[in-house]
Amino acid sequence: MTSTLIALALIFSQLSLLAFGGGNTILPEMQRQVVDVHHWMPASEFSALFALAQAAPGPNLMVVTLVGWHVAGWAGMLVTSIAKFGPSSVVTVLALHAWNRFKDRPWRKIAQRGLVPVTAGLVAASAMLIAKASDASWIAWGITGVCAVLSLRTRVHPLVLLAAGSVVGLVVLR
Numbered sequence: 001m002t003s004t005l006i007a008l009a010l011i012f013s014q015l016s017l018l019a020f021g022g023g024n025t026i027l028p029e030m031q032r033q034v035v036d037v038h039h040w041m042p043a044s045e046f047s048a049l050f051a052l053a054q055a056a057p058g059p060n061l062m063v064v065t066l067v068g069w070h071v072a073g074w075a076g077m078l079v080t081s082i083a084k085f086g087p088s089s090v091v092t093v094l095a096l097h098a099w100n101r102f103k104d105r106p107w108r109k110i111a112q113r114g115l116v117p118v119t120a121g122l123v124a125a126s127a128m129l130i131a132k133a134s135d136a137s138w139i140a141w142g143i144t145g146v147c148a149v150l151s152l153r154t155r156v157h158p159l160v161l162l163a164a165g166s167v168v169g170l171v172v173l174r
Contacts, residue, residue, distance in 0.1 A: 004072050005079050007038065012064060012083035019088055023061035025122035028129045030067070040071045047133035055162075139172050 011033045015026045027050070035043050049070065053062035061084065068080030102108050131144050147161045 001072065001075070005075055008068060008071060008076055008079045009083045011038075012068075012080045013087050016084045016086065016088040017091065019061075019084075022119070022123065023059075023064075024126045025119060027063075027126035028122075030063075031129055031133070034067055034071075040067075043133040045070075047130055050130055051134070137173065140169065143168055 011030075015030055015033075018029065019026045031043065031046050034040050035046050041049075046067070049066045050063045053066055054060065056062055064080050064084045065077050068076035068078070070076070072079070099108070127148075131141070134140070134144075143165045147165050150156050150161055151158060
């Protein structure tokens with residue numbers, strides 16, 4: 001149990017420092033560590049925990065806490081939460097101070113423009129990872145694609161898309 005908690009602390013503290021542009025950017029590496037490297041759960045279960053975390057109110061990275069709970073109970077939940085949110089919070093406070101201090105420097109604007117595509121790519125990789133783990137049939141891929149296009153092209157509320165996708169999935173996939 002102690003070695004598992006240490007592994008969780010190391011993994012999630014590293015992920016904390018990699019979560020640039022939002023928590024979902026680390027999903028591919030989180031899934032790789034939890035599923036492929038440590039074999040704590042199958043990809044489908046990771047995807048289900050992610051879906052549960054997204055459906056619940058609260059922080060969008062509640063999946064970290066759920067993974068910790070699944071792997072090592074209360075202790076795992078505590079370790080993963082502190083490891084994920086502690087280091088990044090300290091770095092954010094320090095970076096924000098420096099960012100404000102150099103607000104008029106030309107390199108800051110260049111860095112900002114360069115980070116946008118990196119963040120977009122990491123978020124897209126996360127979306128593909130969750131879709132691959134969740135979508136077992138061409139119908140499910142179709143539902144995912146339609147929901148993705150509608151969310152990008154319209155102002156339909158995400159909860160409406162979630163409900164519609166669920167109904168279609170229940171009716172078509174039974």
